[in-house]
Every structure is written in structure tokens, then in C-alpha cells.
Amino acid sequence: MPEVKVYRSGALIARSESAPGVTILKHLSDAGIFLDAPCGGRGRCGKCLVRLSPDGAETRACQTSITGDMDVYIPGEMEMEIAGDDAAAKGATVAADEPLGVAVDIGTTTVVAHLTSLRTGIRAATASGVNAQRPYGADVISRIQYCASNGHEQLTALIRGQLRDLITRACADAGADPRGIEYISIAGNTIMEHLAAGLSPVGMGVAPFRPLSLFGDETPVWDDLGVAHGATVYFAPAISSYVGGDITAGMLSAGLEDTEGPCVYIDIGTNGEIAMKLGERYLCCATAAGPAFEGAEISMGMAAVPGAVNHVVWEDGAVKYTTIGGAPAEGLCGSGLLDALALLVRQGAVDETGRLLPREETSGAISEYLESRDGKNIFRLARGCKVYMDYADVRKLQLAKSAIAAGIQTLLTHAGIDEGGVRAFVLAGGFGSFMDKDSAAAIGLFPKIFLPATRAVGNTAGEGAALALRSAEARATLGAMRERCEYIELSTSSVFNEQFVEQMMF
Ligand code: FES
Incomplete structure (x- = not known):
């Protein structure tokens, strides 16, 4: 069996055998290594880039199969994404006999669990992380497509395993025993609720887009969550396949x-x-x-992690921007994309039909930021800055x-x-x-x-x-x-x- 060594920031982080023919993306996922894969491995987004030698060309992990022993170099910023999103906030320590509950927000991107006293309502601890299903696509459609080809069991196991981990971490922070947890309340979109409940979301991917459940009821919790025997789980009610319990719960709390x-x-x-x-x-x-607003399928789009341009303004006749963490600009996250587009519209560099104009058709200082790259019009944030938006990005945002x-x-x-x-x-x-x-x-x-x-x-x-x-x-x-x-x-x-x-x- 081929041996695959995985390096991040120059350090060996994993070494394991792989069946030949498996894609690098699948191998990394099986090894529990997170690599951003917004299109779920369909070869469309171009974001799952790895190198096969330190200075080698980038290749798409989802389109590259393991054929023999291999070194795989993965980008460092995903490490930051997990570090940035994984958080545990400690509230109050709870008494040993305190009845406990967990309120969970299962987002397509992140999962957050709040350990709470059922008696006082005091939040004892919060734990969160990037949704463990993320390597199977950034959006719910990619996850449904994965389930259509492979069944939903793996994604169900991933989210249930993650919930168990978050609960364990939150309990450790609060000095609580997970077996004291009697009630779990979950809000997520209809696809996320299906997967957590162990139901297939595949019917929601094809007309007439029918869910198997619209939830809203209480059921006994599944076996391996590590909470109290006989605990109850409640899923917030969904309205349709694409208006889920996260929206009803959100409307209530707003x-x-x-x-x-x-x-x-x-x-x-x-x-x-x-x-x-x-x-x-x-x-x-x-x-x-x-x-698009999450930065996926945009040339220089990226998640809201250090190095992402998050704000862009026109000030004193020039483009000014900030990045998350003040790190060198690596790409644009959603808020940066929105600002950049608004700036182009206000400065007349995008016309009312959404065409990004070439430099010759614009006037004023904005033209300094417009270039042609491989025959396509682009807007570059600053001379020498690697971050740009092209005409196709403008169209997707439009x-x-x-x-x-x-x-x-x-x-x-x-x-x-x-x-x-x-x-x-x-x-x-x-x-x-x-x-x-x-x-x-x-x-x-x-x-x-x-x-x-x-x-x-x-x-x-x-x-x-x-x-x-x-x-x-x-x-x-x-x-x-x-x-x-x-x-x-x-x-x-x-x-x-x-x-x-x-x-x-x-
Ligand atoms: S191109 Fe590989 S995950 Fe999108």
C-alpha cells in the first residue's frame, strides 16, 4: 500500500497508508485533516490546492489520485481557520447535581454548542468548531450530492462525532459530567438537521425537493453521544427543505x-x-x-480567516483595505467582496449591467487599479498586491x-x-x-x-x-x-x- 506523508508549514503532521486510486482529498479527510473543499470534490472550485513537493506546482487534491508513495504539502492557513474557529468559552462552573442541557447551532460552516444549566439558564461553557462535514462541500447542495452517491451515513457519523467532541470539551471547561446532560436542543438548516438525525437529505436535492421530516418534535437521543441515559433531543421546526429550523429559531430569538x-x-x-x-x-x-458571498467559486475568494481582506473603502482618492488579523492580504472574504464591488459601482468601474470596465473606458484615479490579465479585466487592490477581482467574479456576485x-x-x-x-x-x-x-x-x-x-x-x-x-x-x-x-x-x-x-x- 502506498505511504502518504502530509506536511503543513514544513512540518510532518501525518503519515499513513492509503489504498491506491483514492484521491488526496479523500485520504486527508479519512485521516481527519481539514482541507477546504467548497465544491465538495467536484473539481470546480479550485480551492483544494496542495503541492507534491515543497516548491512544486499546485494541484487539486480532489482530482489527484494516490498512485504510489507520496508527500503532500497542505496550506498553512487552514490551520489558522480551525484555530480561529475552534473556541471554548468558559462561563460558570456547575454543581455536580445540576441538570444540564446543550443548545446547538449546526451551521453548514460552523457548529456551536452551549452547555447550559436547565435550572438557572446560566451558560456554563461554549465550544465550537468548523463543521466536520466541510471537506464534503461548502454548501448544502454539495453535501446532498455526496450523500446521493455515497449514502448519508458518513456525514451523519461526522456530525454526531463532532457533537460528542464539543460536548466533551464544554463539559471539561465547566467541570461537568456529560452524563448529567438531559436535554439537547438543535437548530440547523433542514439538511443539517436531517444529517444529525440520521436521515437522508437526498430527496431535498431533486424535484419536488421533499424533506423526510420537518422536525419540531422531541425524540430520545441517539446512543453514542455520551450524555444521560434517556436524554431527549429536540430539533427546531423547519418550514421547507430550504427554510430550516435555524430560521424559525432565529426569528424567535430576534x-x-x-x-x-x-x-x-x-x-x-x-x-x-x-x-x-x-x-x-x-x-x-x-x-x-x-x-459567492462566502468567497467560494471567486478567483481570490476565501473564508474569513487571517489574511482575508474584510473591508475595502475609497478614501482620499485611493483604495484602502484591511485584513483579518492585519496579516498580508491573501484573498477576499464575503464582506471584502461586497465592499470591493460597491466601490467599483460607486467609482463607475462597473456599469449598470455589471460589466467591469477596462481602464480605457474609465476616468479618474480608479483607472489606476484596473488592469488586463490574460485578456480579462481585473481590479487589483493595490499595485503589487496579489489580491484582485475579475469580471467573472463581478458576474457571480451580481x-x-x-x-x-x-x-x-x-x-x-x-x-x-x-x-x-x-x-x-x-x-x-x-x-x-x-x-x-x-x-x-x-x-x-x-x-x-x-x-x-x-x-x-x-x-x-x-x-x-x-x-x-x-x-x-x-x-x-x-x-x-x-x-x-x-x-x-x-x-x-x-x-x-x-x-x-x-x-x-x-
Ligand atoms: S476543486 Fe477540489 S474541492 Fe473544489
Whole structure:
């Protein structure tokens, strides 16, 4: 059997045998080594790059098979991603006889678990990490496709193993015994909830996009989680395949039940889930915005890790930017991409149809930042800086913003109200918190008239799971919200199709 040695930052980190013919990506994943693979190994994103010698050319790990003994050099920044995201925050030490619960937010990208006293509601410790399924794709579609070819069991085992690890870490931090955990409340999108519950998500990947469950009920926890015997697990109720328990839990914790509306709630990730509160009623929809705002499938896109450009502004006639951690610029994360695009639109370097103009067609100082590279127009952040955006990146972001903006307009049309009638605009999720609201409005991600009513609420799914953890009333409210919610399917909506074309314009 071939032997594979894996190096990171020059150091040997793993050495193991591999069956011949297996891809490097699969080998690394089996060995528990994280390599970013946004397209799930389909050879499309070009992000799973490794080298086979220290100075050799980069090759895609998902497209390179192991044929004999091999040295594999993986990039160092993924180490930082795990280090940056893996966190355990200690709250209070709990008494030995304290009844405990865990509120869990299973995101497609990260997983967060809060160990909580069921008696006092005090959060004893929090543990988090990059979702262990990440090597099987950055978005839910890639994960579903993996399950369609290979079954869902491996992804179920990965998330369950990760939950066990997070619970163990949180308990160690709080000095608690995991066997004291009696209740687990989980909020995730419908695909993540299926995989954690041991259900196949494959039916949600093909028309008519049917989930096996919409959850919202309590069941006995699975065997190997290491918690109290007979403990209960609750999954927040989903509304459809693409509007999940993370959204209902998020709406609850953002206080939508207490508002009369009209109020628009939006969570932008690889999908854009949008809900509207109107009196007692909810309308909701999901748009396939694609992973562009997460930096996937963008030339220099990357996760929000050290070295990612996170803010770009035009100041004193020049481009200024910052990076996460102040590290040298390596690429652009979602908020940086949004700012860069807004800057190009404001400076007239992207026209209203979304064309990135060549230097000759622009005037003023912005033209200094425009170049031709292999015959394609690009915008470079600074002379000598390796980070740029090209015309195709602009197009992908344009499609993503149009999908979100058209989703908002479709809900407004169904509700029979105009943009000015919206009293509150709630931005949920990490991206909603970090992005510059003016940049988002400048590219038309949402109407400018929403700006004064905009409120970023952060990752609300975990907070909603925490509410459901301790309160039967909160769980009943979540169920009632689902009953009062009308789901609007956008793929067959003529309003959405018309708006999608209209909202493409800058
Ligand atoms: S190209 Fe290999 S994971 Fe996307």
C-alpha cells in the first residue's frame, strides 16, 4: 500500500497508508485533516490546492489520485481557520447535581454548542468548531450530492462525532459530567438537521425537493453521544427543505413574534432565507444565492480567516483595505467582496449591467487599479498586491445579489406592500453582522430605503435553540410560528423571475 506523508508549514503532521486510486482529498479527510473543499470534490472550485513537493506546482487534491508513495504539502492557513474557529468559552462552573442541557447551532460552516444549566439558564461553557462535514462541500447542495452517491451515513457519523467532541470539551471547561446532560436542543438548516438525525437529505436535492421530516418534535437521543441515559433531543421546526429550523429559531430569538410588522428577516449564507412578518402571519422563501458571498467559486475568494481582506473603502482618492488579523492580504472574504464591488459601482468601474470596465473606458484615479490579465479585466487592490477581482467574479456576485434582492421583492409583492412600508429589516447570520450595510445597499442587495430600519442580530439560530432548550412555551411558539408561515416557492414564481432580471442592474 502506498505511504502518504502530509506536511503543513514544513512540518510532518501525518503519515499513513492509503489504498491506491483514492484521491488526496479523500485520504486527508479519512485521516481527519481539514482541507477546504467548497465544491465538495467536484473539481470546480479550485480551492483544494496542495503541492507534491515543497516548491512544486499546485494541484487539486480532489482530482489527484494516490498512485504510489507520496508527500503532500497542505496550506498553512487552514490551520489558522480551525484555530480561529475552534473556541471554548468558559462561563460558570456547575454543581455536580445540576441538570444540564446543550443548545446547538449546526451551521453548514460552523457548529456551536452551549452547555447550559436547565435550572438557572446560566451558560456554563461554549465550544465550537468548523463543521466536520466541510471537506464534503461548502454548501448544502454539495453535501446532498455526496450523500446521493455515497449514502448519508458518513456525514451523519461526522456530525454526531463532532457533537460528542464539543460536548466533551464544554463539559471539561465547566467541570461537568456529560452524563448529567438531559436535554439537547438543535437548530440547523433542514439538511443539517436531517444529517444529525440520521436521515437522508437526498430527496431535498431533486424535484419536488421533499424533506423526510420537518422536525419540531422531541425524540430520545441517539446512543453514542455520551450524555444521560434517556436524554431527549429536540430539533427546531423547519418550514421547507430550504427554510430550516435555524430560521424559525432565529426569528424567535430576534423577537419577530413580538412585532406587528411589516418586518423583513434575512439570513444570507450559501442560500438566502427570507421571511416577512405581517401581523400574525409569516411569509418566507429561499433563494439559491450560491456561495459567492462566502468567497467560494471567486478567483481570490476565501473564508474569513487571517489574511482575508474584510473591508475595502475609497478614501482620499485611493483604495484602502484591511485584513483579518492585519496579516498580508491573501484573498477576499464575503464582506471584502461586497465592499470591493460597491466601490467599483460607486467609482463607475462597473456599469449598470455589471460589466467591469477596462481602464480605457474609465476616468479618474480608479483607472489606476484596473488592469488586463490574460485578456480579462481585473481590479487589483493595490499595485503589487496579489489580491484582485475579475469580471467573472463581478458576474457571480451580481447573480447572488440579484437572487436575494428578487426574493425580497417577491415577498413584498405577495404581501401587497411596497418597500417604504417595511418597519424593520433584520439581518441575521455572521455575514449580516460583518458586512457594511451601506455597501450592501449600494450594490442593491436590499433597497436603500431599508437602511434606517436595519438591525444586525448576529447568529440567532443558537440563541433560538437556547430558548427552546429551557422552555416548553418557546417550543410551542416555534411550532405555532411554523403553522402560521406560508412558504413561497421561488423556482415557479413569475414575480421572482421578472424581479431576478430587473434586480441584476446596478
Ligand atoms: S476543486 Fe477540489 S474541492 Fe473544489
